Amino acid sequence: MSALSEALKEAEKKLSEELVATPGHVRRVLFWCEKIAREEGADLEAVKLAAALHDIAVPEDRAMHYELGAKVALEALTKLGVSREVAEKAAHAIRAHSRYGGPDPETLEDKVLWDADCIDACGAIGVIRAVLRELQASRLREPKDIIPALEKIASLKAYTRAGREELERRRSFILKFIEELKRELAASGEQL
Numbered sequence: 001m002s003a004l005s006e007a008l009k010e011a012e013k014k015l016s017e018e019l020v021a022t023p024g025h026v027r028r029v030l031f032w033c034e035k036i037a038r039e040e041g042a043d044l045e046a047v048k049l050a051a052a053l054h055d056i057a058v059p060e061d062r063a064m065h066y067e068l069g070a071k072v073a074l075e076a077l078t079k080l081g082v083s084r085e086v087a088e089k090a091a092h093a094i095r096a097h098s099r100y101g102g103p104d105p106e107t108l109e110d111k112v113l114w115d116a117d118c119i120d121a122c123g124a125i126g127v128i129r130a131v132l133r134e135l136q137a138s139r140l141r142e143p144k145d146i147i148p149a150l151e152k153i154a155s156l157k158a159y160t161r162a163g164r165e166e167l168e169r170r171r172s173f174i175l176k177f178i179e180e181l182k183r184e185l186a187a188s189g190e191q192l
């Protein structure tokens with residue numbers, strides 16, 4: 001089995017109970033990482049391994065999963081026989097992938113993972129994942145409670161040209177969704 005298949009298998013096992021950082025999320029991020037990396041000329045091996053392992057530490061340390069995930073990934077990839085250079089690139093991208101903390105993306109590989117993760121946080125998929133995230137954090141009881149999370153998602157920016165097109169498309173959907181939600185709530189006599 002290749003290092004990527006092993007890493008993916010390990011991540012899917014770890015994330016099998018997760019609501020938001022699910023195995024499906026990991027596979028979609030991997031898909032977009034591969035597509036963007038090819039178009040931008042990033043290190044394909046490093047980016048794919050980073051995608052597979054980027055949320056692996058979520059069940060253990062949700063708040064700082066980018067930091068712990070980078071450490072876990074470096075160890076796991078070294079054990080799987082991945083070169084030091086590629087493993088370090090992947091760990092660097094994992095450390096810089098989170099919108100909730102950690103360093104900003106710096107290298108091309110960091111930017112590819114960031115954009116792929118943002119794409120899956122946005123659009124129709126993003127609405128569903130935001131609802132699940134807010135429910136999980138006990139911040140959602142009424143429809144209007146989702147608005148701050150959606151507004152945050154709508155402010156996401158892509159770093160790569162290849163990621164920008166899909167993110168912009170999904171961003172305009174989110175903006176329309178927020179507009180319609182506000183219209184329905186106002187039309188129902190709710191104060192916003």
Ligand SMILES: [Fe+2]
Pocket residue numbers: 054055065097098
């Ligand atoms: Fe993450």
Ligand SMILES: [Fe+2]
Pocket residue numbers: 021025029054055117
């Ligand atoms: Fe993620």
